[in-house]
Amino acid sequence: MAASDVKSDYSDWRKTIILRLQNRNRSQRICFQDLISFHNRLFDSSNALRGENLQLTVQNEKLRQENFELHNRSGSGNGKPNEKIQALEQKLLHQQEELTELHRRKGENAQQLIDLNQKLQEKEKQLQALAGSFADSVAVNTTLRAEIQMYQNNIKELENLNQMLKDEHQALQLAFASLEEKLRKAQDENRALVERLIRYKSKDAEKMNEENENFVRDGAFNPTAFLIQTLGLFGKKQAKLQKELEEAAKDTRALSPDRLRETGAAGAFFASSVPSRVLVKFDAHDGDVNAVKWSPVDRILATGGADRRVKLWDLSKVGQFESKGMLVGSNAGVMSVDFDSTGALILGASSDFASRVWTIADQRLRHTLTGHSGKVMAAKFLGEPSKVVSGSHDRTLKIWDLRSKACIETKFAGSSCNDLVTTDSAGTTIISGHFDKRIRFWDTRSDTTSRDILLQGKVTSLDLSRDAIFLLGCVRDDTIKVLDLRMNQIICSFSAEGFKVGCDWSRAAFSPDGQYIAVGSADGSVFIWNVSANKLESVLKEHLSPVTAVAWDPYNSFLASVDKSKKTIVWGEG
Helix, strand or coil, X not given: CCHHHHHHHHXXXXXXXXXXXXXXXXXXXXXXXXXXXXXXXXXHHHHXXXXXXXXXXXXXXXXXXXXXXXXXXXXXXXXXXXXXXXXHHHHHHHHHHHHHHHHHHHHHHHHHHHHHHHHHHHHXXXXXXXXXXXXHHHHHHHHHHHHHHHXXXXXXXXXXXXXXXXXXXXXXXXXXXXXXXHXXXXXXXXXXXXXXXXXHHHHHHHHHHHXXXXXXXXXXXXHHHHHHHHHHHHHHHHHHHHHHHHHHHHCCCCCCHHHHHHXXXXXXCCCCCCCCEEEEEEECCCCCEEEEEECCCCCEEEEEECCCXXXXXXXXXXXXXXXXXXXXXXXXXXXXXXXXXXXXXXXXXXXXXXXXXXXXXXXXXXXXXXXXXXXXXXXXXXXXXXXXXXXXXXXXXXXXXXXXXXXXXXXECCCCEEEEEECCCCCCEEEEEECCCEEEEEECCCCCEEEEEECCCCEEEEEECCCCCEEEEEECCCEEXXXXXXXXXXEEEECXXXXXXXXXXXXXXXXXXXXXXXXXXXXXXXXXXXXXXXXXXXXXECCCCCEEEEEECCCCCCEEEEECCCEEEEEECC
């Protein structure tokens, strides 16, 4: 740093202090201005009297000396006091009286000065007390303003929620009226169709009776020949079916993961193994990575991050990664991603209160689903690619029809939803995990929840085994629960030393065969438990910040994990 800069900083510092002292002097001088003025006048008067006293003392000494000399002279003369001596004595007496008066006035001024100093100290104490009271009042005022603002925000939220409920109620009334009208029309059409069917059946019966009469009359109908012809056709079809079954039994080729992806074999999966080493590690986003998901048909990995992007990565070559595109359109961080069953669509839930659907082939935004009044934490395809279910912090679940681009049903959960899964391909059952420590089960054919399960902490994520029998729940009390949906109860609970759930949306996952479960920890580790053996199988350490989500490749033993410092890691066998 140059000397001029140091001198400039020093000068600015001195100016700042002088300015503050001047401001303080102006603000505090007004209260004591009269008192200080009076004190100054008394001080000046005291100084003047002290000067006069000194002068009188000097004069008194001079007069004493003169008086002494005159006495000496008079003693040497006739012994009579001189008139001049008497005058001087009178003057001396007068000066002594003035001196006495000045001493008295000096004492009074000193007493007044002491009293004024006491009053000044009392005023300063009062000023300090008032300053402390003023500071307390300012703090209380600030707190009250913050509370007022909070209450105003709560009122606005309640008004928005009330308006949303009114709108939904009105929409439901309109939908109900429309459905009633459709039902009435359908019933009318049904009656008309039944009547037409009865008429057609009557005509067919009349026609058949007429043909039977003709056959009998003409002698053309041969029951034996008709039966032989029918049995011959049936025998040919049975032989063809038997031949196809034998050919299928002879094909004993093993199904590879790539063949499974190509054929889309339903319900087929491999026995998973525990990953032990890093295959590839890269920066996926410009901030937190919140979600990760494998494609069901290709070795494509999708990640969603706080940078408002969904990114696609090609991992078909082991140990290498290639960017396959970036899906834009979200106005806030992406909290979850999901592929449809065909791998053609990808769904992203965002903190900007909306969910979005992109097509993988051209990477275009196709649908934006808005209607929630809180950030959307999870969104999944509901059975078919044309339906979506989303869960939000506004304590609701919404079901969307992509064909009509509208919300067709809203379910009120009463608590913020952190994650959800669907249990069957028909999309009739939804399971959601909530902030109030409950797992709720929903039937899309009913308006209310069918049942719920209370846990010991907030539910951060859910995952379902391939056979839809076991449900995995990650809980904020640093445990992992496995539920048997047939018995509707918890059968396993996993925890370990050093394992700590890092955030409210930490995602755990089953392996493809349901043998293992994986979840990230707040210290950057990935914990893997063996479900059947009920033990900790492995701890993978490579991340340097909390791991937010993990995902297994559905047709291999690859495990992907993402964290809060941009990183995505794909793990494989050693």
